[in-house]
Amino acid sequence: MAHSFDTDTEAQGLIDYVDASPTPFHACAQAAARLAEAGFTEVVESEPFPTEPGRHWIVRGGSLIAWDTTGAHGAGAGPAAGFRVVGAHTDSPNLRLKPHADHVKAGWQMLAVEPYGGLLHNSWLDRDLGLAGRVAVRTAGGVEARLFHDTDPLLRVAQVAIHLERGQNDGLVLNRQQHLVPLWGVGDEPGDVVGYLAEQVGAERDDLLGWDVMTHPVEPSSRIGRERDLIAAPRLDNLATSYAAVRALVDAARSQPGHVPVLVLFDHEEIGSMSERGAMSTLLPSVLERIVAAGGGTRDDYWRAMASTVIASGDMAHATHPNYAELHEPMHRIAVNGGPVLKVNTNLRYATDSMGEAAFRLACEQAEVPMQTFVVRSDLPCGSTVGPMTSALTGATTVDFGAPTLSMHSARELCGAEDPAMYAGALSAFLAPRRA
Known part of the structure; x- marks a missing residue:
């Protein structure tokens, strides 16, 4: 079972992570430092991947991938064991x-x-x-x-x-x-x-x-509001997801899941992801294939693993704005401090389908956190994120989700102080789903 996350601890943890990460390069360095504290070790991409079960990460510029094979490979599940992937991005406007x-x-x-x-x-x-x-x-x-x-x-x-x-x-x-x-x-x-x-x-x-x-x-991030129940900070889109995803991977690793949990933080999402380290690159598929190969698997084992893989693509979600409520879908109100947000679009600007939704909904149930659902108004264009790209490149079931925020793409954004803990809890449960 996923561990619980303390509200005040995670709110301050997010603030510390954001303030130390003014660029994608710093965001990866901060993520790597937290992974190292949890026993993960760095792998140089140009060197062979470790063949023994272990916990590792690689960095490519402003992107990072981390994984843990100690549960699946260590327990003999074989190199064709599927992946559970949580994705986010490190760049901000x-x-x-x-x-x-x-x-x-x-x-x-x-x-x-x-x-x-x-x-x-x-x-x-x-x-x-x-x-x-x-x-x-x-x-x-x-x-x-x-x-x-x-x-x-x-x-x-x-x-x-x-x-x-x-x-x-x-x-x-x-x-x-x-x-x-x-x-x-x-x-x-x-x-x-x-x-x-x-x-x-x-x-x-x-x-x-x-x-x-x-x-x-340079203004530091801070908790604001009469009850200090809000966080005002730069780059919440999408360092809030990056932070929660790192915390989730470290937590999920303790559960020794029967598949391989993976964290991927992409650069360049805000400008289309078309780079050597963006979501449109071969970065994620190549690393997943190398993990399979390092475990003794074949090319067929890789595709078998992908057939049982589920990807959760995380980016921030629009909370319902009280001064512009008419711009939001009236039947899908999104509240800060209301829990993670499932993102749905029938034109696949988000990759969510019913099977991906089921995986994410079960994760929220396991973590005992509420789940909200975002749909854009039918007469407004819908944004997108890395979900559709990773889904197309891997063929894996993919779900898009986020955390509620106001002032998205501002120099200083706003989220709920209770949301980081719920966010990390849901992602940990997604990476380490409860076994039947």
């Missing part, structure tokens, strides 16, 4: 530095950025922003990837005063090229972003070969 970022305008030192994903533009205005990312550094042994996370308030995208643009309150329109450029100093000469990055990663500027650098709000 933000502003990312362009290659030549330094420039000056009207006596201000600016940094050129490109919006990543479908961010709510206005939510990035007049916020104190920091910088974080990954830098490729030349070393004596080749090239090394180094992460940095600067929590100092460095940047600000300043909004124009109401006196100069009096129509703003009637409908703010922001040009992505012109109006979302952060300032980071005063002067007629450009700042030195290369020198800044070299200092952050402890390298000579000439040894910097490339970088993936992005902005992040």
